[in-house]
Amino acid sequence: MDFPGLSLDLSSLAGTSRPDPNALYDMLIIGGGPGAMTAAVYAARKTLSVALIAGDFGGQVATTTDIENYLGFQxxxxxxxxxxxxxxxxxFKIPTAKGDKVEKISQEGEIFVARTDKQESFRARTVILSTGKRNRHLNVPGEQELVGxxxxxxxxxxxxxxxxxxVAVIGGGNSAFTAALDLLKLEATVVLLNFSAGWQADEVLVAAVKRYSDKLRLLSEQQVIRIEGKDRVEAIHIxxxxxxxxxxxxxxxIFIEIGLLPNSELVQDLVQLNEQGEVIVDCHCRxxxxxxxxxxxxxxxxxxxxxxxxxxxxxAALTAYDYLVGKGLV
Ligand SMILES: Cc1cc2nc3c(=O)[nH]c(=O)nc-3n(C[C@H](O)[C@H](O)[C@H](O)COP(=O)(O)OP(=O)(O)OC[C@H]3O[C@@H](n4cnc5c(N)ncnc54)[C@H](O)[C@@H]3O)c2cc1C
Structure with missing residues (x-):
């Protein structure tokens, strides 16, 4: 995922090499968001040989204006x-392929092979996949222009x-109703619009939202056709x-709460995914x-x-390290 308009100062990356297609790394980390970046720091501090393949730097963080809930920063x-x-x-001078997308990860014996959109392949004994998710979009005029x-x-x-x-909340499932509830508790006036008939959220959540009837409008079978606004959202057309x-x-x-798409397609033939397409991990990230x-x-x-x-x-990095130690590989 690339985010046009972002002008990261990449001069700090001068001197960082690209991963070597002929090397066998202890660990390949796929992603450039907080998950991958933190894994990279932990792996490097364990002196593992690591390579990072990141479609971009920052991931969803880079699209966010103000963050108020990351500790250490008001x-x-x-x-x-x-x-x-x-x-x-x-x-840590980790070899990094920035801007490359891994298209598929396969296994040759116990070695993982990640093939990128630049037709390169990188090999490692372990992989940490931290490719994040992307929001399902409405794909209507004004949406992309007014994100954030x-x-x-x-x-x-x-x-x-x-x-x-x-505020308008779009969707009819638990995410939409949770968003509506959060907003209503903040004394916002909410119109909740669902594309399909009825509501797909849990009854208890629907009931909680309906308690705020004086500030709420619930409309089903509605389609958003345009988002209007010059510098900020001013109106929506339905x-x-x-x-x-x-x-x-x-x-x-407008809160668009119509689902999330995990970026897991590259491993759909390799690891177990749940019904939402998320990679199933245990509490050790295995x-x-x-x-x-x-x-x-x-x-x-x-x-x-x-x-x-x-x-x-x-x-994930610490568990992967334990795995390598257990195999006598580091
Ligand atoms: C608009 C917005 C505002 C938000 N605000 C907040 C907030 O205030 N506070 C908060 O805690 N959370 C917030 N979040 C959520 C938060 O940003 C995410 O939970 C977090 O970024 C997830 O981190 P991640 O590393 O798992 O994935 P992501 O941030 O999604 O990063 C995924 C990375 O993987 C890369 N990638 C994807 N596919 C491939 C591939 N095939 N090959 C190589 N690289 C790939 C991407 O380029 C990206 O670098 C917000 C999210 C959005 C969208």
Whole structure:
């Protein structure tokens, strides 16, 4: 995933080599978000030979404006936090293929082989997959242009910015109703719009949301057709799928809660995934394949957050180290 418009200062990466296709690394780390970056630091401090293949640096963090729940910083921008991650990783001079995407990971005996979109293959005894997730998008005009300026995909992260504001929540499942509840508790006025009929969320959650009836509008079978706004979201245009009537709703923000897509396609033939396509890991970050570990949003770990991915990255690296020690390989 690349994020156009981001201008990371990559001068700090000068001197970092590319991974060697002829080498056999102790560990390949796939990803460039908090999970992968933290894993890289932990692995390097264990003096493992490590290579990092990162589609970009920062991952979802790089798309975030203000972060208020990463310990050590009252508030920090996603760009600043990303720069700090990169600087810390760079300190260990880890060979890095930045901008490369791993297309497939396979196994030759006990060795893992990661093939990239640049037609290179890198080999290692262990892999930490921390490729994150991407939000399912509405794909309507205005959405991409206004991300972070009224268009939000993470209520835990951004709901506090909408205290007493007017907000649309899109979706009809547990994520949408949880987002609506978070916003209603902040005295926001919420219109919840579902594409399909009825609600797919748990009854108890629907009931909790409905308790805020004075500040709530629930509409099903609605399609968002456009998000409007110059510098920030100002309104959304919706279409009633039954009557075909169009309506313009004035809102300060729109939370799109229509599901997440884990970036796990590259290992779908290798490791066990759950129904959502997440890599199944145990509490040590082990998958069903010995030597293959998962960390962060791409896995079935609950609550997708920066600090959680970072913690999982640390745990995955330490477990992988134990695995290598157990095999007598380091
Ligand atoms: C708009 C927004 C705001 C958010 N705000 C907050 C917040 O305030 N606080 C908070 O705690 N959390 C927030 N989150 C959630 C948080 O960003 C994620 O939980 C966290 O970034 C997950 O880290 P990760 O390393 O698991 O994955 P990601 O951050 O998704 O990183 C995945 C990395 O893997 C790379 N990658 C993917 N596929 C491949 C491939 N095939 N080959 C190579 N590399 C690949 C990507 O390029 C990326 O570098 C927010 C999320 C969004 C979208």
């Amino acid at each position: 508030v920090i921008t996603g760009k600043e936090l990303t720069d700090r991650f990169v600087e810390q990783v760079q300190h 300026r009224g268009v939000a995909y993470c209520a835990i992260c951004d709901a506090p910015l909408y205290k007493q504001k007017k 279409l009633d799928r039954n009557t075909q009537a169009e309506e313009r709703l004035l809102v300060n923000g 998958t069903n394949v010995p030597g293959f570990f998962g960390a962060g949003d791409v896995t079935n770990v609950p609550h997708k957050q920066i600090v959680i991915s970072a913690g999982e990255g640390a745990k």
